[in-house]
Amino acid sequence: MQINGAQMVIEALIAEGVDTVFGYPGGAIMNVYDEIYKQNDFKHILTRHEQASVHAAEGYSKASGKVGVAMITSGPGFTNAVTGLADAYMDSIPLVVISGQVPMSLIGTDAFQEIDAVGISRSCTKHNYLVTDAKDLGRILKEAFHIASTGRPGPVHVDIPKDVTAQIAEFDYSLELNLETYKPHVKGNPRQIKKAMEAISKAKRPLFYLGGGIINADAAYEVRDLVHKTGIPAVETFMARGTLSHDDDLLISMLGMHGSYAANMAMSETDLVIGLGARFDDRVTGKLSEFAKNAGVIHVDIDPASISKLVNADYPIVGDVKNVVKEMLELSSEIKSEKYSSWRDTINQFDELHPLAYHEDTDRIKPQWVIERVGELLGDSANISTDVGQHQMWSAQFYPFTRPRQWISSGGLGTMGFGFPAAIGVKSACPEKISVNFTGDGSILMNCQELMTAVEQKLPVINIILNNNFLGMVRQWQTMFYDKRHSETDLSVQPDFVKLSEAFGGIGYRVKTKDEFDAALKDAVEKNIVAFIDVVVERMENVMPMVPSGGSLFNMMLLEKKEK
Amino acid sequence: MEASERRVISVIVVNEASVLSRITDLFSGRGYNITSLTVAPIPDSRYSRLTIVTSGSIRVIEQITKQLHKLIPVLRVYEHADLVEKEMALVKFPVTENITDISTLCEAYNGKIVNVGENVIIVMVADEPKRVDNFLQVIKRYNPKEIVRSGAVALER
Ligand SMILES: Cc1ncc(C[n+]2csc(CCOP(=O)(O)OP(=O)(O)O)c2C)c(N)n1
Numbered sequence: 001m002q003i004n005g006a007q008m009v010i011e012a013l014i015a016e017g018v019d020t021v022f023g024y025p026g027g028a029i030m031n032v033y034d035e036i037y038k039q040n041d042f043k044h045i046l047t048r049h050e051q052a053s054v055h056a057a058e059g060y061s062k063a064s065g066k067v068g069v070a071m072i073t074s075g076p077g078f079t080n081a082v083t084g085l086a087d088a089y090m091d092s093i094p095l096v097v098i099s100g101q102v103p104m105s106l107i108g109t110d111a112f113q114e115i116d117a118v119g120i121s122r123s124c125t126k127h128n129y130l131v132t133d134a135k136d137l138g139r140i141l142k143e144a145f146h147i148a149s150t151g152r153p154g155p156v157h158v159d160i161p162k163d164v165t166a167q168i169a170e171f172d173y174s175l176e177l178n179l180e181t182y183k184p185h186v187k188g189n190p191r192q193i194k195k196a197m198e199a200i201s202k203a204k205r206p207l208f209y210l211g212g213g214i215i216n217a218d219a220a221y222e223v224r225d226l227v228h229k230t231g232i233p234a235v236e237t238f239m240a241r242g243t244l245s246h247d248d249d250l251l252i253s254m255l256g257m258h259g260s261y262a263a264n265m266a267m268s269e270t271d272l273v274i275g276l277g278a279r280f281d282d283r284v285t286g287k288l289s290e291f292a293k294n295a296g297v298i299h300v301d302i303d304p305a306s307i308s309k310l311v312n313a314d315y316p317i318v319g320d321v322k323n324v325v326k327e328m329l330e331l332s333s334e335i336k337s338e339k340y341s342s343w344r345d346t347i348n349q350f351d352e353l354h355p356l357a358y359h360e361d362t363d364r365i366k367p368q369w370v371i372e373r374v375g376e377l378l379g380d381s382a383n384i385s386t387d388v389g390q391h392q393m394w395s396a397q398f399y400p401f402t403r404p405r406q407w408i409s410s411g412g413l414g415t416m417g418f419g420f421p422a423a424i425g426v427k428s429a430c431p432e433k434i435s436v437n438f439t440g441d442g443s444i445l446m447n448c449q450e451l452m453t454a455v456e457q458k459l460p461v462i463n464i465i466l467n468n469n470f471l472g473m474v475r476q477w478q479t480m481f482y483d484k485r486h487s488e489t490d491l492s493v494q495p496d497f498v499k500l501s502e503a504f505g506g507i508g509y510r511v512k513t514k515d516e517f518d519a520a521l522k523d524a525v526e527k528n529i530v531a532f533i534d535v536v537v538e539r540m541e542n543v544m545p546m547v548p549s550g551g552s553l554f555n556m557m558l559l560e561k562k563e564k
Numbered sequence: 565m566e567a568s569e570r571r572v573i574s575v576i577v578v579n580e581a582s583v584l585s586r587i588t589d590l591f592s593g594r595g596y597n598i599t600s601l602t603v604a605p606i607p608d609s610r611y612s613r614l615t616i617v618t619s620g621s622i623r624v625i626e627q628i629t630k631q632l633h634k635l636i637p638v639l640r641v642y643e644h645a646d647l648v649e650k651e652m653a654l655v656k657f658p659v660t661e662n663i664t665d666i667s668t669l670c671e672a673y674n675g676k677i678v679n680v681g682e683n684v685i686i687v688m689v690a691d692e693p694k695r696v697d698n699f700l701q702v703i704k705r706y707n708p709k710e711i712v713r714s715g716a717v718a719l720e721r
Contacts, residue, residue: 122585130581147636180639181636305631305634
């Protein structure tokens with residue numbers, strides 16, 4: 001059929017089964033918005049900032065497993081969205097981001113709101129396109145969705161000049177994709193898998209090292225089977241929280257910079273690391289030369305470039321972790337769970353020696369308590385997103401996750417301002433779950449305008465501000481490594497967060513005691529509108545334990561023991 | 565520090581807009597070296613071939629090839645072991661220099677005089693990059709006014 005470029009965008013989104021688009025209009029994308037106005041097949045959510053459009057699409061994608069879609073205009077619209085693209089790229093989140101561009105005839109003239117968008121997005125997308133002819137648009141959008149969601153997922157950016165959205169051409173979305181240069185390796189090499197299983201059956205102290213790739217690949221339940229069948233203990237990365245349920249006997253919590261003592265000690269003592277969808281990030285490994293020093297390494301990853309990038313893999317397996325784990329399951333009968341009982345005992349002793357904990361030694365509420373309390377009160381019924389800082393690490397440490405896709409946080413880029421818009425995306429994907437965003441008094445101000453989006457769209461996100469009057473995480477480093485010179489991290493001057501929320505039509509609570517907190521949370525859940533719960537917490541609390549950056553995992557700074 | 569090695573890598577890419585900048589951005593963005601880069605379409609196909617001379621530790625070279633392969637328009641990446649490698653240089657001399665000597669030298673390096681003008685002569689040589697280095701060393705005494713090198717092209721034996 002002959003239609004214009006803008007109509008092609010709509011048709012493609014419908015054909016891809018997109019039900020929600022997050023975006024913000026402007027001159028260069030107006031033709032597409034005109035078509036959005038005319039249709040009823042999908043919903044458009046107007047965020048109040050383009051960065052938030054992309055973060056919301058990320059939250060939507062992380063919670064639902066589908067491709068997230070954001071739509072923005074040229075120039076400042078696009079540059080505002082770049083942080084979101086970079087965030088999605090680092091965390092391998094499948095997105096299609098469509099931007100308007102100035103008309104072809106004006107490209108290169110420094111026209112009004114012109115920016116070299118594909119030049120900018122090249123380094124923070126899996127792939128990108130500048131569409132120069134409407135006849136290519138259908139194919140490009142189809143490729144974009146395919147590339148975003150297959151192999152190692154990631155954001156794809158499609159930049160469309162205004163005249164191309166007006167241009168009329170033939171459109172047929174049933175075309176076959178012919179991407180001869182893009183063929184992700186999804187099936188692991190069977191011989192290599194067999195060798196890896198033999199190595200596991202010979203190992204005395206093997207350890208599963210579970211990464212975010214498992215969540216992306218929807219492989220958590222297969223991984224649960226493999227862990228239980230083999231009886232081999234497992235550590236999770238920050239991105240992998242929820243792969244195993246918090247009450248699983250074989251889960252030894254999170255490892256890395258703010259991982260538990262037991263997880264980091266297990267990693268230091270293991271003789272075989274079984275890495276699944278994990279990329280040996282520097283926040284996980286600490287000092288590389290000391291990381292799992294005496295262990296062999298099995299590394300399963302969809303991205304060949306991730307394998308042996310930092311830590312040499314003795315058993316590299318390129319493939320989709322879900323496929324590979326299924327094959328591992330078939331070969332797992334050789335492995336006798338009883339063999340590892342003393343290894344599991346050793347790890348349990350580590351855990352008893354230094355459990356993840358905190359001291360209730362001040363009048364103020366401890367931030368960790370808030371997270372535990374939300375876990376007790378809401379548990380599985382909530383999806384949890386966060387901003388970036390101490391509150392984020394405490395959330396990863398203390399929330400009792402029960403399932404994959406329950407945990408949504410910015411790992412690779414560590415983007416303050418991510419949490420609230422992401423939670424809006426999460427809520428729109430999973431309306432039946434409560435959407436909680438743990439945030440800081442610093443982070444929340446980076447996208448607090450999204451109160452308007454949440455109120456307008458009736459997406460009742462509960463923002464719990466762990467208010468320590470500081471850029472807490474930076475303050476912690478200044479305390480520990482800069483002789484307490486708290487340079488520009490004091491946030492004593494603050495807005496009234498209750499009034500801020502109310503000004504947008506939300507609800508606000510200022511909480512100083514535990515009872516007040518319980519009441520506020522209960523009320524916010526019942527009222528079911530967007531809320532800020534501003535919790536006055538202990539100001540100087542540090543995230544513990546901690547591996548100082550560049551240090552070895554087994555050399556942690558630990559929570560001081562208090563005599564009762 | 566791991567030892568740094570010189571490597572020649574060929575990359576076959578789909579001929580499309582901005583594919584070259586995808587490659588060079590990858591190198592600059594990840595801090596890899598480019599010593600030289602040549603590129604031209606492969607006859608009768610929709611592909612181009614790039615020859616990249618680079619250097620780095622074994623780990624870096626492995627990452628370069630893997631990361632190149634991840635780019636969507638890249639069809640194939642060859643990290644050459646046994647190859648024939650050629651590079652060209654054009655050199656401009658004042659005509660007042662000893663043209664016979666220069667001409668003989670050029671012949672020794674697979675070259676010749678390609679242009680004689682009123683004030684300058686231009687010669688070309690085409691040889692292995694190391695030998696082109698030598699040539700450029702030797703001709704210093706004839707006061708070359710300008711030198712251009714092409715970057716290497718290579719084929720697996
Ligand atoms: C956009 C952005 N700017 C700066 C930083 C650096 N940074 C990391 S954590 C942090 C402090 C966060 O403070 P807050 O949101 O109050 O959370 P807290 O650490 O107090 O829990 C800062 C400034 C960042 N991660 N992202």
